[in-house]
Amino acid sequence: MRFLRCPLCGRPLTAVDTGTARALRCPRGHSFDLARQGYVNLLAGRAPHTGDSPEMVDARVEFLGAGHYDMISAALAEAAATTMGSTTRTGAPTGSTDGAYPGLVVDAGAGTGWHLAAVLDAVPDTVGLALDVSKPALRRAARAHPRAAAALCDTWAGLPLADASTALLLNVFAPRNGPEFRRVLRPDGALLVVTPANDHLAELVDRLDLLRVDPTKSDRVAGSLAGEFDLVHRSRHTHPMRLHRREVATLVGMGPSAWHVDGARLAARIEALPEPVTVTASVELGHYRPR
Ligand SMILES: C[S@@+](CC[C@H](N)C(=O)[O-])C[C@H]1O[C@@H](n2cnc3c(N)ncnc32)[C@H](O)[C@@H]1O
């Protein structure tokens, strides 16, 4: 609670219980409902879109649960443990007169909270917050880890967090808002960004006519953050996945290609794949420090 701010006026929030509903409220009376499923709706205005649909979220839960992207979780967990020294984990931000409190780990565009949970396991004494615009994703994220909470917000509109509140910010295959990420990060904090590398799912891109990753993607990401962040380290993580056709369909259903590929044509192309098929997962992990 101490890290959250009213998305309308920026003031702190307190929990209120009216007997029939629970909500968070600011001193000005702006009120935000806690959903029965455990997340709080901190959307300031209209949602830009509804984010991942229930079908896409189910697909993601199944695929992540099978362990196919565990190398991403492991890379994030390792980077988090390395970058979060004991002071970042529990200490107050530099220059703060506030006492020690658990460091905050935020995942912007957290989806189901799968990677956030792995990171929280790797960095004890921290608390986590999953932010996403998709209600079906947040229902999962609210239960992802005992030390994690979940809130609905739009990354483009701003994060419902105090200035310099966040010790570690995660961003995995999700939209980035450089100035806003910079505002919420502690001066001694870090931003970890995962983007697809140019050979990500290479075996499927041609055969299934998926959206191709821009080969300059990670440079563009670093460029778009350059005003607010310095890239201190970049690593590539590649892993062959052996997928059944059903899992290929799941994987396609998770990504942006789900919106652009014709369903019947896609199903026919998946049927023509070898069973199982080896598919390369390949991502870049960028480690940034605020300027
Ligand atoms: C490809 S998924 C990645 C989810 C998660 N990071 C993972 O790797 O499992 C992208 C996520 O970003 C969310 N998203 C898209 N636009 C958003 C926005 N403007 N604000 C917040 N979340 C957004 C989607 O709802 C979705 O959960």
Ligand SMILES: [Zn+2]
């Ligand atoms: Zn307010």
